[in-house]
Amino acid sequence: MITSDSLREEVRRKYAEAAGAVTAGSGCGCGSGACCDGEAASTDFGESLYTLEQRGELPDAAALASLGCGNPTAVADLEEGETVLDLGSGGGIDVILSAKRVGPTGLVYGLDMTDEMLALARRNAAEAGIANAIFLKGLIEQIPLPADSVDVVISNCVINLSTEKADVLLEISRVLKPGGRLGISDIVSEDRLTEREQAERGSYVGCIAGALSKSEYEAGLDAVGFEAISVEFTHEVADGMHGAIVKAVKTSEPDAKGLPVVSPAVRAGCC
Numbered sequence: 150m151i152t153s154d155s156l157r158e159e160v161r162r163k164y165a166e167a168a169g170a171v172t173a174g175s176g177c178g179c180g181s182g183a184c185c186d187g188e189a190a191s192t193d194f195g196e197s198l199y200t201l202e203q204r205g206e207l208p209d210a211a212a213l214a215s216l217g218c219g220n221p222t223a224v225a226d227l228e229e230g231e232t233v234l235d236l237g238s239g240g241g242i243d244v245i246l247s248a249k250r251v252g253p254t255g256l257v258y259g260l261d262m263t264d265e266m267l268a269l270a271r272r273n274a275a276e277a278g279i280a281n282a283i284f285l286k287g288l289i290e291q292i293p294l295p296a297d298s299v300d301v302v303i304s305n306c307v308i309n310l311s312t313e314k315a316d317v318l319l320e321i322s323r324v325l326k327p328g329g330r331l332g333i334s335d336i337v338s339e340d341r342l343t344e345r346e347q348a349e350r351g352s353y354v355g356c357i358a359g360a361l362s363k364s365e366y367e368a369g370l371d372a373v374g375f376e377a378i379s380v381e382f383t384h385e386v387a388d389g390m391h392g393a394i395v396k397a398v399k400t401s402e403p404d405a406k407g408l409p410v411v412s413p414a415v416r417a418g419c420c
């Protein structure tokens with residue numbers, strides 16, 4: 150039987166393998182998106198979603214380990230001195246780019262549950278000469294940071310992988326300062342797709358089957374104290390499934406009674 154824990158362990162194992170392949174230099178194809186979802190076109194995921202200038206700022210291993218479905222640093226409008234949190238930081242690509250943007254007076258946290266990814270990210274950040282980044286081991290469903298401590302939350306193709314998405318949204322709201330904002334890239338489904346149709350288009354660990362729909366994202370963020378919510382599709386990765394940019398501003402504290410009803414822990418036919 151598939152449980153929330155077994156699914157999370159499958160996700161962890163898959164991304165540990167991806168980190169190992171980059172570290173071993175065996176060319177797992179992460180940079181062409183193959184690790185995130187083998188069925189998708191190579192331009193849908195990975196380093197090709199970053200500008201040439203951004204790629205020039207990165208060690209090769211960080212670019213190669215890119216498993217995202219967008220470029221959250223391009224939409225988050227980071228400013229010098231800000232504190233940023235990257236949920237599911239993987240090989241560290243967005244942490245490195247963000248750390249350069251916020252400068253020496255700013256700080257970037259990268260949070261990931263996979264030891265192999267954390268080790269890769271720490272090596273990549275050191276190679277890039279980054280001194281204002283801290284990589285934390287933990288779950289995005291239980292963020293190991295105090296309330297009201299972060300200006301901006303970014304994330305790249307990770308929230309779809311969570312088995313407890315309501316907890317993730319609540320935690321994002323908790324750690325953001327009042328007026329704090331989020332700029333997330335994620336896979337999002339059109340509202341018309343059923344769970345089964347979604348699962349037919351790709352796997353959970355491949356970022357497809359667990360994706361929220363557009364209206365689930367909007368309602369979930371609204372329920373935990375966000376306004377100015379926008380979910381914008383950028384590129385279609387499968388019929389009715391899109392890479393998307395999700396933006397919002399935290400305007401009130403989350404109300405425990407208003408917990409969002411989003412995505413069951415394990416979707417039917419998810420794997």
Ligand SMILES: C[S@@+](CC[C@H](N)C(=O)[O-])C[C@H]1O[C@@H](n2cnc3c(N)ncnc32)[C@H](O)[C@@H]1O
Binds near residue numbers: 185218238239307
């Ligand atoms: C698709 S990769 C994206 C990595 C990175 N954001 C990028 O753009 O290259 C997903 C990452 O999220 C991490 N991850 C997945 N689910 C997580 C969870 N529930 N808590 C913490 N990290 C998680 C994985 O270990 C992996 O490094």
